[in-house]
Amino acid sequence: MTLPIVAAPTLDLDVEGPAAPPRSNGELVFAEPWEGRVFGLTMALVHGGRISYETFRTSLIERIAAWEAAAPPGEGFSYYRCWLQALEQVLAGAGLVGPDQVTERSAAYARRPVGHDHRHDHEHGHDHVD
Amino acid sequence: MTANIEESVEPGIEPALRAEALESLLLERGLIDRKTVDTFIQTYETAVGPMNGAKVVAKAWTDPEYKRWLLEDGSAAIGSLGFKGPQGEHMVVVENTSTVHNVVVCTLCSCYPWPVLGLPPSWYKDPAYRSRVVKEPRAVLAEWGTELGPDVEVRVHDSSSEVRYLVLPERPVGTESMSEEDLAGLVTRDAMVGVRRVSAP
Numbered sequence A: 001m002t003l004p005i006v007a008a009p010t011l012d013l014d015v016e017g018p019a020a021p022p023r024s025n026g027e028l029v030f031a032e033p034w035e036g037r038v039f040g041l042t043m044a045l046v047h048g049g050r051i052s053y054e055t056f057r058t059s060l061i062e063r064i065a066a067w068e069a070a071a072p073p074g075e076g077f078s079y080y081r082c083w084l085q086a087l088e089q090v091l092a093g094a095g096l097v098g099p100d101q102v103t104e105r106s107a108a109y110a111r112r113p114v115g116h117d118h119r120h121d122h123e124h125g126h127d128h129v130d
Numbered sequence B: 001m002t003a004n005i006e007e008s009v010e011p012g013i014e015p016a017l018r019a020e021a022l023e024s025l026l027l028e029r030g031l032i033d034r035k036t037v038d039t040f041i042q043t044y045e046t047a048v049g050p051m052n053g054a055k056v057v058a059k060a061w062t063d064p065e066y067k068r069w070l071l072e073d074g075s076a077a078i079g080s081l082g083f084k085g086p087q088g089e090h091m092v093v094v095e096n097t098s099t100v101h102n103v104v105v106c107t108l109c110s111c112y113p114w115p116v117l118g119l120p121p122s123w124y125k126d127p128a129y130r131s132r133v134v135k136e137p138r139a140v141l142a143e144w145g146t147e148l149g150p151d152v153e154v155r156v157h158d159s160s161s162e163v164r165y166l167v168l169p170e171r172p173v174g175t176e177s178m179s180e181e182d183l184a185g186l187v188t189r190d191a192m193v194g195v196r197r198v199s200a201p
Helices: A033-047 A053-069 A079-093 A099-110 B015-028 B034-047 B050-062 B064-072 B074-079 B127-135 B137-143 B180-184 B189-193
Strands: B091-095 B100-105 B153-158 B164-168
Touching: A033 A053, A033 A079, A033 B015, A033 B034, A053 A079, A079 A099, A079 B015, A099 B015, B050 B064, B050 B164, B050 B180, B050 B189, B064 B074, B064 B091, B064 B164, B074 B091, B091 B100, B091 B153, B100 B127, B100 B137, B100 B164, B127 B137, B127 B153, B137 B153, B164 B189
Parallel strands: B091 B164, B100 B153
Antiparallel strands: none
16 A cells, blocks of 8 residues: 655654654644643653642633633733643642742843843852953 | 732743743752653654544544444543553543534533543633533534534533543545545544544545
């Protein structure tokens, strides 16, 4: 049996080819990289037994319902925004990471100079010779 | 009282930065390792998707014994093809016929059969689909191009915390001579959620 070469099969098994972006029936699985990160974080935490998926799901349902009950003006629905809030809520509830710590660190990241994507745990230039 | 996450989000802080901050805190505390995170992302980006469910459907179309098993014990029959994992523990397969049309939704969030369909598309997670398909399924299906006669019963399945549904679409007429592999190429994600039919090539 031969498959037509020109008309690529809908279900291309060569999904890991270098030119194949992560797509699911034409749509990107994650619209932005951070969405994939929070998905991966959640699954790794569940996998490692740090949180339970059911607890997370309950929280996700709450966050989605909260958004639907009072959508911020001008803000479109973002599923992964709700997902991130739910994950933070579960981690706070489990005493693993407090929301203030996340806020503090992300605020510090927001102040990073453009073009710098690493944290500055040290001072620059103080022990340079000349 | 639950911590109010909304209030703790500083205006102007993008979720991308919060996600990055969260990840670095989790790593520092040894609560995750980066390799596991990366593996999960990569798996659901590249290896798990509707192609899995399409194989299940094509096998059911060509193997009556398998079809019987699939409708009786979805989890076991799907698992026998190697499709297992989170969100696939309790699979129920519902068959579309000339008189019954099934469509799947999760009204509360986005429960979805990951091992056979991968992660859900954005329209499945959208508040509009989640509420409307329950209230006016025929109108929603018509918008997808799936017009149903009055003699066809519509069944809307709401995924609960336990059960995940997969729709077994009707095999299109004119595909009698096609192989299982070629048939799998016709089966789309939308057909396995139940919003569309499968068309002959």
